[in-house]
Amino acid sequence: MRKVYTRIDQIVGPVVTLRADGVRYGELARIRLQDGNSTYAQVIKLRGEEVSLQVFAGSKGVSTGDEVEFLGRQVQLAFSPDNLLGRTFSGVGEPIDGRPALQGATDIDIGGPSFNPARRIIPHRMIQTGIPMIDMFNSLVKSQKLPIFSVAGEPYNELLARIALQAEADVIILGGMGLKYDDYLFFRAQLAPSKERTILFVHTAADPVVECMMVPDMALAAAERYATAGKDVLVLLTDMTAFADAMKEVAVAMEQIPANRGYPGDLYSQLASRYEKAVDIEGSGSITLLAVTTMPGDDVTHPVPDNTGYITEGQFYLKGGVIDPFGSLSRLKQLVNGKTRDDHAPLMNAMIRLYDAARKVRQQQSMGFSVSAFDQRLLGYASEFEQRMMDLNVNLNLTQQLDLGWEILANHFTEAQTTMPGKLLVKYWPKRAQAA
């Protein structure tokens, strides 16, 4: 019934072009290779009779005489709420864990339309992670989308895995893009204890580049299904820079005019349409999104982190093995940290202000200047703060974190030096002899 085309006119990068008619934009096609294998491809441009397809497995080995069959449907994910959990899939949604295909699955569209902004609610549920630099200083909120900015050497996957284990969520969906095979094995091992709530979509660095582009859509399409069914879903993506680079590769193959450092002009919109899937649905579930974005050359003005920063609700900066308190920001924190304890926000601000002052003193000290008595206090405070709060291995609940904050302040400053509101000082300042 379906027409089969046997002549491919052009093969450039992962994009093949042929003549065909009646083809839908975005339609899925199957290409039968000479060696008997077949691969899928998606329509990305129509021009008269000319149809351009991006080949998921890449164009290696595709010949001009391969059979192309258009399937009359869009790219879909086989979804089954119970049987997806604990499984591992490729970027195009095929099981790669050696277990059989899904039973009783229905095909669902991916990359679906936007959530109606008028139906969104103000995020209000905090997710505790046990990490002070998150919970106390930059609280994570359900439905929030946050990138983890870092450079290649930082332990971002370790941090992601830790959050996956410690954070409160019903379903964890991990989307790996351009993962080193070691990292893939690491995640599999780390997340094994919570396997029954975890789904993996994995594209490794050795896999075809187009599959990399599909990972976020697959992961988020599944997440949407769970969220509308009342589940709180945490989606972890790593690494979005690999995703953007994959887009760049395809755009260049399509001869699109690059906008900035070779990336296509729609980079912002492409990233945004994924990140904006994060949502808290009234009376139902939620999607929270954490995405590692590596910054080539530690450059936050690189187009990928830069565009990401404008889309997301803040960012975690992973620097020198810790979450940097100056660069990190959770824009939604004030929606929840006013409801935790009355000292939460002012204490957080005071501690950061003093840490910033200490940082400046350190700079001056490194230039050989002598330091004043007050500067000495700042320096002492800074090192205690770093040891007892910033270290990523610290695992405390929020109350413990706040109490620790007051204790550290009192170890180094007088009440007035903190410039905290008088009322809070009366209520929380540790009642004991002042430290020298």
Added chain:
Amino acid sequence: MASSTETPANPASGSAASAGAPTGRVRGVSGNMVTVAFDGRVRMNEVAFVALQTAEGVNARLKAEVIRIRNGECDMQVFEDTRDIRVGTPVEFTGEMLSIELGPGLLSMTYDGLGNPLDQLAVQCGYFLQRGVYLPTLDRSKRWAFSPVARIGQRLQAGNAIGTVPEAVFQHRIMVPFGLVGTAKLIEIAPPGDYTVDHVVAKLEMPDGEVRPVTMVQSWPVKRPISCYKERLLPTAPLTTRTRIVDAFFPVAEGGTACVPGPFGSGKTVFQQSVSRFAEADIVIVAACGERAGEVVETLREFPELIDPRTGRPLMERTIIICNTSSMPVAAREASVYTAVTLAEYYRQMGLRALLLADSTSRWAQALREMSGRLEEIPGEEAFPAYLGSLIAAFYERAGLVRVEDPNLGQARGSVTTIGTVSPAGGNFEEPVTQSTLAVVGCFLGLTYARSYAKRFPAISPTDSWSKYIERMRPALEKNYFAGWVDAIKRMQGIYLAGQRVGDQMKVVGEDDLSLPDFVRYLGSEFLDAVFMQQNAFSEVDASPSNARTALLLQLTMAVIDQDFGFRSKDQARETFTELTAAFRDWNLAAEGTDDYATLLTKIQSRLGSGGGRGRAAFATA
């Protein structure tokens, strides 16, 4: 393009009877751009519908706009996801330019970039937006209490009032359609009564005898400015935003323009939300253009609950939200800023002060860039189209203070004030969108990383920002605050800069090698920053100080800075300023009339000599 040699399916030969709506067929699809071969007459910026059928057999008509006509084909940007369109899919042209419906019932609504009410869409389609669903901008069933204003026989022009209906706290003018050319005679007008927007409330006779019915709703092409006013005036009064650093140091004029660039995380959104809540405007139009949906939600959910102290009504009643967030179709994002400014101009025409907050114009520019790329135009800087600068200039020029004259309602002043945020790539203000914007606005409020890193909010740079309006508004500002205000502000600016220079010096030479007077100068500058320039947007009290309170705060701040405390050591000076900073900050958070307010004020004044008394006197008279 290789395709230019292809022959369109229907060559434009049989176009004799082109008056009827022409039809076309899709020839190509690339992203959100479709190329259409058409038969008949097609107009630039005309709206057309792509009538497709999905693989599942669902029919959808996707709205699109003609953006280029070339070689007998036209390129259209589709305001929806283009999947499932095929070569040969039929296209229906409308002959109408992209327009928005204007009439009573716009206030407190939330629309997408094309004017579809999002709440009603949710009722019809559920949680997710559905493509190809378009709803009328105005409620068709709601009745409005119409009072005629014009008289039978009167000669009217575009923009003249026919009657009014009450909307929120305003008299919404039902006006002669803005597109009417020349003068027309009113030959029929409805008696006072409750009518729906589609009811014919008047009939106009054109000079050629043609009779035109007028309803309460008219349609206006968004990309054309509404210019039915008598004249444009020079803005001389401030638009008070209640953000101290802006109102005092870099005031925005009513009818003026301001640009707020800032890297991400510098507090653009918080500033924007604060302005939308507290600004002294009659109508606030928030254009969430390509930004996060979450930001709009706060406005959406909170404004109906918040009471506008000046009217006693919910803030939402003066607000319209145009919400085309980042994951919504990019072509509609391009349209959204025009939709927003058209609404602002509409209310200006009624003699109201409209404030347009466009967040962010960079996303709009990026939408232009995406389209330009698809059109394969020769790119300008950073691949933005070469015409970016002129489009930005034209957009900001739609702001302005105008005098409208009505034969029955008399004269009135109306204004559109535009505050546009810019999201410069990499936080670099040298990029094309920031630069093109700075060339055409009257006020620059630059948000910086340095200030936000140090948690000095709002992170508007006191050194880089500027306002071209301050001298022009001197009389109005002195009336709002106190005589000598502008000079006082300028002196404070000088003190701030001098103190910051000492601070910079201190970073190089260290604190020890600094003289005590220099150090005090630095502390004074930091004090001014901490208690006056910084403001807590999350405190109900500090977020919106009255003019009188701002005046008093400036007097007290100046008194501290001018006071000779007779310090003997730097530590002593630092302690004094730390203590005063804490007292001032506490006072800023204390509501007027509370015990805290009085106690802290007394405490502050006790530390001051005559200056504190001056402050009190100024407060009493303000």
